[in-house]
Each structure stands twice: as structure tokens, then as C-alpha cells.
Amino acid sequence: MQSSGRQAEAPGRGPRVLVVGAGIAGLGAAQRLCCHPASPHLRVLEATARAGGRIRSERSFGGVVEVGAHWIHGPSQGNPVFQLAAKYGLLGEKALSEESQLAEAGGRAGLPSVSYASSGGSVSPELVAEMATLFYTLIDQTREFLRAAETPAPSVGEYLKKEIRQHVAGWAEEEEAKRLKLAILNNAFNVQCCVSGTHSMDLVALAPFGEYTVLPGLDCTFPGGYQGLTDCIMASLPKDVMVFNKPVKTIHWDGSFEEASAPGETFPVLVECEDGGCFPAHHVVITVPLGFLKERLDTFFEPPLPTEKAEAIRKIGFGTNNKIFLEFEEPFWQPDCQHIQVVWRDTSPLEDAAPKLQDAWFKKLVGFWVLPSFGASQVLCGFIAGLESEFMETLSDEDVLLSLTQVLRRVTGNPQLPAPRSVLRSRWHSAPYTRGSYSYVAVGSSGDDLDLLAQPLPEDGRGAQLQVLFAGEATHRTFYSTTHGALLSGWREADRLIALWDSQAQRPEPGSELDSALPVPGSRGGWPHPFL
Ligand SMILES: Cc1cc2nc3c(=O)[nH]c(=O)nc-3n(C[C@H](O)[C@H](O)[C@H](O)COP(=O)(O)OP(=O)(O)OC[C@H]3O[C@@H](n4cnc5c(N)ncnc54)[C@H](O)[C@@H]3O)c2cc1C
Secondary structure, three states: OOOEEOOOOOOOOOOEEEEEOOEHHHHHHHHHHHOOOOOOEEEEEOOOOOOEOOOOEEEEOOEEEEOOOOOEOOOOOOOHHHHHHHHOOOOOHHHHOHHHHHOOOOOOOOOOOEEEEOOOOEOOHHHHHHHHHHHHHHHHHHHHHOOOOOOOOOEHHHHHHHHHHHHHHHOOOOHHHHHHHHHHHHHHHHHHHHHHOOOOHHHEEOHHHHHOOOOOOOOEOOOOOOHHHHHHHHHOOOHHHEEOOOOEEEEEOOOOEEEOOOOOOOEOEEEEEOOOOEEEEOEEEEOOOHHHHHHHHHHHEEOOOOHHHHHHHHHOEEEOEEEEEEEEOOOOOOOOOOEEEEEOOOOOOOOOOOOOHHHHHHHHOOEEEEEOOOOOOEEEEEEEEHHHHHHHHHOOHHHHHHHHHHHHHHHHOOOOOOOOOEEEEOOOOOOOOOOOOEEEOEOOOOHHHHHHHHOOEOOOOOEEOOOEEEOOHHHOOOOOOOHHHHHHHHHHHHHHHHHHHHHHHOOOOEOEHHHHHOOOOOOEEEEOOOOO
């Protein structure tokens, strides 16, 4: 084990850095590090056969579908994803216009073009607009509790329901009309579950909810696919940096590791892969999703993480939001329709009904967005969050297609509505290296837990410094769950390392008194060659 101070570096080469995970956080960190004059010896170890992680665009239906990230949220000057996408020429004219950048949409989906009720037929747009105004007024009120000593409820869901109950008491309509209003509000809760990546808004902490920051700008998409961005970042890296199909099994840290080809030289970290390959390094930047970390917490770090950090990983929320794409030969919707909402008349946010998932999973589906530009195909994209979404992942394509055909026939009141030609869906909860969609601040946690997760190890700077660094969307206190939060977190950790190297470059040369703090040759040697 080492004592303290500077780390040994490979002769003639810069420090060895491993980035685990090739999502936008890992690629962003790698891009930043590659440019530094310390010329680190860098590898990005990616478990799967592709880069991009939760940014995943697939060619399908004669166009491109986004299986993961869909929009740039808040595309304006303060958003690094927007800036980078603009620099690479990946955005359309409208997204780049000043008007779009300055628009304050508050991160909300606009009103649906049409709202269908489960009883068949459409719901009055005025009523839908009235309920949307109520819901988002209440959501806005949640910001008041940021840093408040006490909150009227532990969760966003319970607060919203408390307020809605008071409103209901003042509603003068007949019972049936009241029920319809509540059903519309239930849909708004389901939309919010998709936005927050959670099963229930009752799981989302109220006090820190307002800490999530929405940037100005009208959410926009990538005409050629979101993955164009991560592809461009990857293309800017030196050729041998990326290592695919290299799932990491265990991060051994706070050690002193040798490699067979360079005896005498030691490294504080050793990254062990599932295939037995081992990579000694001075620094490792972990960017794996929180869902993966939660599942593998007991075996992924050796020695285990400090208690507080492990507790933060357990406490921060990480849920599922999936997409279901339906391809039709002919549209059953109007040409100007952008968004179809489905309102289940027998649902209410004030009732804790828990029907069997098999019978009712599709009621959590919020509706469908009409995707533009698919040539001959007509494509809808539905969103569904929570346990119902995870259940949907276990069904076959045929089952999903059948259920949704029945739903669409029922809500449109057209029993002859042609079935979709095909279905494609994401399965983020089953994905072994993701285990869900994105993070949220859960009841019992706070923004401090996200900051704690972001803290490098060793905690107190003892031993070789900055051995294990943490990036990824779940480590960004105000932009968690987004691509820009993830990118900024990767840059943050790259900058942390760069600051260390810059400070080391200013220290006295070897031979001075500080030199005595260099690590001693290690004892746990003999690992296979790392960078094969
Ligand atoms: C359905 C869905 C819709 C979304 N919509 C939006 C949106 O519209 N706008 C937005 O801003 N954000 C959206 N997001 C969130 C956004 O995609 C993520 O926040 C962001 O892409 C996360 O980037 P990351 O680098 O932190 O993690 P990831 O992209 O998950 O990258 C982590 C990488 O680590 C790899 N990995 C995991 N374990 C290992 C291991 N053991 N060894 C080696 N590699 C490993 C994974 O394979 C992955 O490639 C959405 C996400 C989903 C799932």
C-alpha cells in the first residue's frame, strides 16, 4: 500500500487513466483528457459492443428512432450538449434559431393534440388545458420547499395529492365530471413519472425537487439521431482508446499493483474485467449507471466503498422509463396531430388501486408522440414508466402489440382500427449494464447524496490521490437524469485530474524532499498485460 504524494508514471508516458463506460459522460471525460499536455495513457473500457450508453439511435421503420435519450432539454447557450451538437453540425435550423433558444417552456410537454378517453371518444381540450394548468401550478409550488426547514409532505406525490384534495372539495360539478378531471390529472402524474424516471411521485423527495434546473430553450431533437453526437466525440479520440466488449467486474483500489511487463512500477488501482483481463492504472473514472452500481455494490469495489458513499448509492432513486414505437401503414390521426393522450376514466391519483400488472400495465402508458419524417411509415412513440414499464419488458412483442391495438381500438371507438404493422421498444430495466433509465432524488435522500456520489476516492486524499473518480448523470446535483448533466459530470472529473497534474507539474523535481513521498514498489504484482 502507498503512503501519500505523487504517483509513479510509466516511463516516457503520461499517467494511466481508465474510463469505465462509453456513454456521454465517459466519452466527454476521455475527449477532455486526450487534449491535455500530460498526454495520459488512456483507455475507455465499455461493457457492450457500442458507444453511447443511454444515447442510442437505431435505424428502423425507414428512419431513425431514439431508443434512449430523445430531446436536448433546454437547448440554449448554457447547455453543453446543445453547444457541442451545434459545433458538429447535428441540429436543424429551427433548433439553432435564437427564438427557440430563448423560449421558456419550463421543460414541459405541450398540450396534447387530442385526448382520448378509455370510454371511447375525445375529451374536451378546454378541460385538459384546465387540468394541465392546475397540475403545473402545483408542480411550480414545489420549488418553494427547496431549503425549507420543513415540508408539508415527504414526497412530491403526497404534496400534489394533498393540494388536489383541497381543489376537489371546491369543484361544483357532478360526480362523473369530477371523476373525469381526476382521470386527466392521473395522466399528468404518469407523465411526471416518465419525466422523473420513477414508479410513483410518492417516491420523489419534495424538499430537493426544485433543485433540478431547467434551462431555457424549446426541447429539440437530432434530425440524424442523438447518437451522432457520441459518434462524433468518439471519432475525435485517438484510435486505440476505445475497448469494447470489456465489462468491468471489480475495481481494486487503494492498492499497489504491478504489471508483468514493467516490474518495479506500481499503480494504486487495478481494474479487473469479467473476461479476466486486468488493467493497472493511476486513475479510474467510473461512469457506469446508478442502476448498475446499485446492483453490483457489494462486489464492484475492493475494498468496499466507504459507508456513506455506499449509502448514497442505495438512497438515490433510479427508475424505469421506456418507449414503445408502433409502426402503422396509414395514420389514424389528423395530419397536424403531434401528441395523442390516453385518459383512463377509472383512474385517479387520489385512489391507491393496485390492479394486477398483467391486466392493467398499459394504463400507465401516457399516450403517444407522432414521430416526424419516416417516409412511407407512420410511427408513434409511447412512453411508460415504473413497475408497469418493467413488466412490459417481460412481455413478447406480440403481447405488447395486441394489448396496444386493443387500447387504441377502444379509445378511438373504432373496433376496425388496423393493427400496427410492427412494434419496437426499449428495455432499459433488463439491460444488464444499465438496470433502469435515470436517477431522481428519492424520499430519504437529497442533493447532498448526489454530491457525495461524485466525490473521488480515497476520501481524505491519503495515499495516491484521485484513484477512483465518479461521473455520470446521477452525479450531477442540478442536471441529473439528462445528457447535459452526464456530459458536464465527465468534464468535471477530467478537470479534476487535470488540476492534479497541473499542480504536480509545478512541484519540485524528483530528488527533492517531496520525492520521498513517491509510492514504494508494490507487492501484489504479476497481473497480465493490461492494454491488449
Ligand atoms: C428512455 C430514455 C429516455 C431519455 N430521454 C432523455 C432526453 O430526452 N433528454 C436527456 O437529456 N436525457 C434523456 N435520458 C437520459 C440520458 O440518456 C442519460 O442521462 C445519459 O445518456 C447518461 O449518460 P451517462 O454517460 O451518465 O451513462 P450511460 O449513457 O448509461 O453510459 C454508461 C456506460 O457504462 C457502460 N457500463 C456499465 N457497466 C459497465 C461495466 N461494468 N464495465 C464497462 N462498462 C460498463 C454502459 O454500457 C454504458 O455504455 C433518457 C434516458 C432514457 C433511458
